[in-house]
Amino acid sequence: MHFDTLALRATHQPDPTTGAVAPSIHLSTTFARNETNELPANFIYTRPNNPTRESLEKAIAMIEGGAVGMAFGSGQAAAMTLFQALRPGDHVLLSTDAYYGTPALLEQVFHPWGLTYTRVDMSDLDAVQSSIHEHTRVVWCETPSNPMLTITDLLTVSRLAHEVGAICVCDNTWATPVLQRPLDLNCDVVMHSTTKYFSGHSDVLGGALVFKHDNDFTKRVRLLQGLSGAVPSPFDCWLVSRGIKTLGVRVRAQSLTAQAVADFLDGHPAVEKVHYPGLADHPDRALIQQQMNGPGAMLSIQIKGDADDALAFMGKLTLFTRATSLGGVESLIEHRASVEGPTSTTPKNLLRISIGLEHAEDLIADLAQALR
Template identity: 65%
Template sequence: MHPETLAIYQNRPDDANAGAVAPPITLSTTFERDADGSFPHGHVYARTSNPNRNALETALAQLEGGFAGLAFSSGQAATLTLLLALRPGDHVLIGDDAYHGTPALLEELFHPWGLTYTRVDMTNLEAVRSSIHENTRLIWIETPSNPLLKIADIQAIADLAHEAGAWCACDNTWATPILQRPLDLGCDVVMHSTTKYIGGHSDVLSGTLIFREDNELYHRVRRYQLIGGAVAAPFDSWLLLRGIKTLATRVKTQSATARAVAEFLSRHPAVEVVHYPGLESHPGFAIAQKQMLLCGAMLSVQIRDGAEAAVRVAGQVRIFTRATSLGGIESLIEHRASVEGPNTTTPQNLLRMSIGLEHADDLIADLDQALFHAKPL
């Protein structure tokens, strides 16, 4: 089935009690044994499994074309649990432009524990190849990257990882399984902050790991999920299953609007550069065309007159909301460097935008007036 059909078909509940079309929420934390001590429905305790979380994990695996999915309490919890499956002394390769929370995990939690890591430009395959060590066990791709929207060649990097005996994981949050399926391109694991597009309404915190096949890595991470307990809650799982049903429609509409906004900004004299892989001027345009259906609904711009001008632009918007996060139905804008803090590598004049479901003409008009009114007196 196509992803649009799977999103609906896989979500159909099997409700023997009422025949409900929408799945019921199972909030119970514990489940009754039969007289012989067995568990007839397969559930023991909510940390181990829950009907809503099981349904979510199955749906996510189906969408990404994977063997199995694991749902966590946040995207960070998912990433942390995957890194826990490595061993002290292992080496991780990660992009030089990645969600700032991922290298923070490596530096603050795992480096003292014994993991080493290297940051590299994932768009440069020779740099990736030369950065692989004998003890490299994981190559972590993020494409499009956050916040510069660099495009990495997933299949080529997965091949390099496997040649070195390493696993390859991809943060697919910005693309979603509707626009890009890294497992089909050779990745072993896909991570999503399902808080973003999969939830889609800025009202649920969760994350997932989806595995291509039944292997040692999957079983290790599954065990750590059970022991660590950072699992998605029943109501969060229910909200995410509801979000999946409209994922394809939302993401395709948002992507089309983002392209229109990016084209407008690329022509604006106050804009230094637009980072959007759907523009032919983008360095990763050709690779994006090869591995993505559409180029997504995220973009970033660098304002010509510097950091203060960028902050003024964000301060003048009326339809966009000044807020962190992305992937919801509302359009968001933020001065990214100030969010990431003093150690950021993000350009100080950069604004990151998450395009929602508003009309493209209205968003363009809002940015146009903001850019005009933000000019220095």
Template identity: 55%
Template sequence: MKIETKAIHLGHEIDQETGAIAPPIHLSTTFERDTDGSYPRGHVYSRLSNPNRDALEKCLCGLEGGEGAAAFSSGLAAILNVFQALLPGDHVVVSQDLYHGTTRILQDILVPWGLQVSYVDVNDFSQVRAVMKANTKIIYLETPSNPLLKITDISALSAIAHEAGALCVCDNTWPTPILQRPLELGADIVIHSTTKYFGGHSDVLGGAVISKIKDAFFDKIRMLQQIGGAVPAPFDCWLVLRGIQTLSCRMKNHSENAFGIAKFLQKHPGIQKVHYPGLVDHPGHDIVLRQMSQFGGMLSFQIRGNKEEALAFIGRLKIIKRATSLGGVESLIEHRASIEGPQSKTPDNLLRFSVGLENIEDLIADLNDALG
């Protein structure tokens, strides 16, 4: 099956008792044992497994092309579990331009726990090789990155990781497997915040880890999921699985709208810089042509001015909503540095824009009016 067909059908088996096309929601926290004490239906307790979570994990495996998937209660829970599967004293190499929540996990939780972290420009391969150690276990990247949309060559980074006996872990939340397939490009593990494009409607929280192979490292992630208990509720799994059914058409429309808006903003005198890999002057444009089918629905841009002028601009928007998060059908914009806090390295005049599915003419008119 092609990926568009998989998105609609994986995890959506016909209910054998009722013939229902839509899967039922199994809210039960516990499951009946047989008279001999066994669990012939495969489920014991919903922290360990649940029919809705099983269906979602099966779908995620099929979409990314992996052998194992573990669903979590949030994207950060998924990221935390991957790093917790390491040991104190292990070393990881991490991209400098990174979602601030990932940085908080590393600095506030895992470094005090004993993890060694090196932040580097992952597009400078000599810099990456220079920080690799005998105890390096993971090279971790986002591409496109959050919030500057830097593009990293997944195949090249995966090769460097494998040369050192390490894993390449890629956060694929922004492109989704519709636009980018890291496991096929050499990565070993893919991470998602399913809150975003998978859910697609800003109404469910979730995360996921998909592994190319079911090995001992994935087994440890599964153990941490089940024992730690940061699992999504059955209804949350149901919502994400439902959202995935329209993922392919949504991603195509998100991408088309974002590309058109990036070209509009690039020509506007009120904009200093646009960060979008579809633009030919983007430093990663050639790489993204090789590893993505479209350029995605996320962009960021810098107002010609300071923080106050950036905030004043988004205050004048009428259709585009001022809110954090991304990937919903509605367009969302935020002043990123104020979200990231005092340690942020994001420019004060930068705005991150999750381009929704509204008519592009309405979005451009809203931006144009607010820019004056």
């Protein structure tokens, strides 16, 4: 099936008793047993499992083409639970350009516990190969990356990971399964911050993991999901499921607008550089066309000048909301280095832009007046 049909089929489950087209929200934290002390539907308590969460988990597994899906209270909770499934002494290989919360999690939580990690430029395949060793258990990719939109060759990196018995995990938040399917590129696990495009309306926090196989490692992560309790509420699961129904049409519309915005900004005399996978002269254009179905709706730009110049430009915009996060129906812009803090390696003149569903001509007019 095409993605839009698949997304609807995955989340469209009319109630067999009432015929209700919109799915029910099962808010109950506990579930009754019958006269013989048996559980009618194998639900006992909402922390390990809940009917609404189970429906979401099956849907995200279906649209990513995986065997098992797991929903979490945030993207960070999903990442943390996966790292918890490792052992002291295990090694993680992580991109130098990745969401800043992922290395912070490794450095501040898991490194003192005994996990080791190395950061490497994932676009340099020789560097990736030389950094993987016998203790590497996870190779964590993020493509396109946050905030520089670096592209990683998932087929090659997953092969290098498998050669040492490691698993390849891809943070697919920015591309979404609409534009990129890492499990089809031999990755083992896909991670999402469902706060972003899956929910799509900036009103729910969530995360997800999708596993290609239901193996011992998958079962260990499932165990930790229930033990730690870092799970979304039934209402949050319902909101994410509702967002999935329109995921395809939103992402494609946003991507078309992002392409128009990037083309306008590319070469503008007030813009130093545009980072966007859809640019005609992108150095990884062949790889992008090989593993992605479109360039996405995220871009970063570097304003000519310093941080003050970038902030001054951002302050003149009227249609872009100055806020953290991405993937919503409204266009957002942020000065990424300020958000990441004093240890940030992001260029000080860089602004990260999430394109929403406004008309492209209106967004371009707003950018043009702010750049004058």
